[in-house]
Amino acid sequence: MGSRICFLLGDEERRIEGRSPSETILHYLRTAERLTGTKEGCAEGDCGACTVVLGEPDGEGGMAYRAVNSCIQFLPSLHGRQLLTVEHLKGADGALHPVQQALVEKHGSQCGFCTPGFVMQLYAGWLTGEAKTRQEVKDWIAGNLCRCTGYGPIVEAGVEALASGGNGRAGEESTAARLAAMDNQAMLRISGRDAEGRAQRWFTPRSLDELAVTYWGYPDAILVAGATDVGLWVTKQQRHLKVLIDVTRIPELGEMEETESHLSIGATVSHSKAAERLAAIHEDLGELMRRFASVQIRNCGTVGGNIANGSPIGDLPPAFIALGADLVLRWREEVRTIALEDFFIGYGHQDRAPGEFVERVVVEKLGPHSRFGAYKISKRFDQDISAVMAAFRIEMEGGQIAAARLAFGGMAATPRRAKAAEAALAGKPFCEESFRAAAEALGEDFAPLTDMRASARYRLKAAQNLLLRFFLENEADGKGAALSVLEVA
Numbered sequence: 001m002g003s004r005i006c007f008l009l010g011d012e013e014r015r016i017e018g019r020s021p022s023e024t025i026l027h028y029l030r031t032a033e034r035l036t037g038t039k040e041g042c043a044e045g046d047c048g049a050c051t052v053v054l055g056e057p058d059g060e061g062g063m064a065y066r067a068v069n070s071c072i073q074f075l076p077s078l079h080g081r082q083l084l085t086v087e088h089l090k091g092a093d094g095a096l097h098p099v100q101q102a103l104v105e106k107h108g109s110q111c112g113f114c115t116p117g118f119v120m121q122l123y124a125g126w127l128t129g130e131a132k133t134r135q136e137v138k139d140w141i142a143g144n145l146c147r148c149t150g151y152g153p154i155v156e157a158g159v160e161a162l163a164s165g166g167n168g169r170a171g172e173e174s175t176a177a178r179l180a181a182m183d184n185q186a187m188l189r190i191s192g193r194d195a196e197g198r199a200q201r202w203f204t205p206r207s208l209d210e211l212a213v214t215y216w217g218y219p220d221a222i223l224v225a226g227a228t229d230v231g232l233w234v235t236k237q238q239r240h241l242k243v244l245i246d247v248t249r250i251p252e253l254g255e256m257e258e259t260e261s262h263l264s265i266g267a268t269v270s271h272s273k274a275a276e277r278l279a280a281i282h283e284d285l286g287e288l289m290r291r292f293a294s295v296q297i298r299n300c301g302t303v304g305g306n307i308a309n310g311s312p313i314g315d316l317p318p319a320f321i322a323l324g325a326d327l328v329l330r331w332r333e334e335v336r337t338i339a340l341e342d343f344f345i346g347y348g349h350q351d352r353a354p355g356e357f358v359e360r361v362v363v364e365k366l367g368p369h370s371r372f373g374a375y376k377i378s379k380r381f382d383q384d385i386s387a388v389m390a391a392f393r394i395e396m397e398g399g400q401i402a403a404a405r406l407a408f409g410g411m412a413a414t415p416r417r418a419k420a421a422e423a424a425l426a427g428k429p430f431c432e433e434s435f436r437a438a439a440e441a442l443g444e445d446f447a448p449l450t451d452m453r454a455s456a457r458y459r460l461k462a463a464q465n466l467l468l469r470f471f472l473e474n475e476a477d478g479k480g481a482a483l484s485v486l487e488v489a
Ligand SMILES: Cc1cc2nc3c(=O)[nH]c(=O)nc-3n(C[C@H](O)[C@H](O)[C@H](O)COP(=O)(O)OP(=O)(O)OC[C@H]3O[C@@H](n4cnc5c(N)ncnc54)[C@H](O)[C@@H]3O)c2cc1C
Pocket: 044, 045, 046, 222, 223, 224, 225, 226, 227, 228, 229, 230, 231, 247, 267, 268, 291, 292, 293, 294, 297, 300, 301, 302, 303, 304, 305, 306, 307, 308, 309, 313, 314, 315, 316, 356, 357, 358, 359, 383, 384, 385, 386
């Protein structure tokens, strides 16, 4: 059992206790460490000004590094990890790092407020080598906003600096060994007080059984996975989080298993890690993941969190419901499996008992007679929440539609299937007439709301047209045959 958060700040050891477990890494850096290079812009994961790099042992003797938004990550997430900020990039001789040098040479900074965030995001790419082409660099920095320079010079700097990326960090082996020595793998139990002096507790169980028992003992606790929702409850809603249980250090929850017919994704698999496997099921899922938030958010946010938060506008639930997915839940030793669509009962209400948690989601892969499409409609291409999210799976048999699963987000209080539209397709030929009938039937399935993202009329129209688009993309002659007829009367 440990009660101190032990980590490396750069290459210096820190063992801290007595601080609020819901204090953000950004707050700690700027107030306790007086490392003020890392900036606060939005305090909600949107602008990237607070980007830092977290490293952890990769299990093979080296380190795995990723960029995260320090404004919404809690202090205990540092345990057993290395935290790198813009202050740690300076060479011994004071020389700029290549990503900084490239930003200088390409004129990638004006007021400079966003610059440390861009530097750290690019630095993460320089370490890992994950972004090399121009498009990859653009995707890589989609979670960093700059209001005065313009992205052209920043992209140029990124392309130049990351072309030779994949270098890792000097001394990775000894860093990994030091971190391993600092973390005895025991359950972390932290007590502290929030800014108002209210008592708080934090637990980091290290096995499924420890999680089940701890959550059973504190059924009102808040489970924390990637904290990309929960972090905002603190920074934006100033909520008092009394007891928190971190679910991210349990090996089984971070695993993916694959058979010929199914992909099983542990609840704490991050979006970054799930992306490749999902893209292998269908290219639209790869594109969906590319547009899911930003690299920093995808590095923390989990598949389980995207389901368990019960949001009507989460991106993955409609895609998984259309594919045909089961959700595995656990309460103490009891494990039960339900169809994912049955998990969402009503707005803010899911089929989850106190003390019960999501263990994994099991997704059915596509077969030779399946047709699939997933579409995200949002105001911005990158880093935006859906106004409408649609995913369709059709099973063909003898030239007819044998079965249809049409799932939508943003159309109701929960992610839901469109049963009337599905019925309109079942047993019909794969032709325009069938899909026009199904599009009309969507009006029986949904009475969407008007909110700041879209009007009710827009949502219904978009959903109907997505169905027609799916038909056109999947006509016998392939993608996008006649997109000009894309309008429901
Ligand atoms: C800037 C920004 C952009 C975003 N963009 C998108 C987007 O494009 N698409 C999208 O769908 N979402 C988006 N989100 C929302 C969020 O990132 C995702 O929903 C993410 O998957 C949540 O996962 P998490 O691990 O961070 O959850 P957390 O914040 O840790 O938890 C979310 C909820 O799930 C519960 N929970 C977590 N794990 C479990 C478990 N195993 N069992 C039971 N309950 C659990 C928590 O108690 C909490 O109620 C965005 C968020 C931000 C801040």
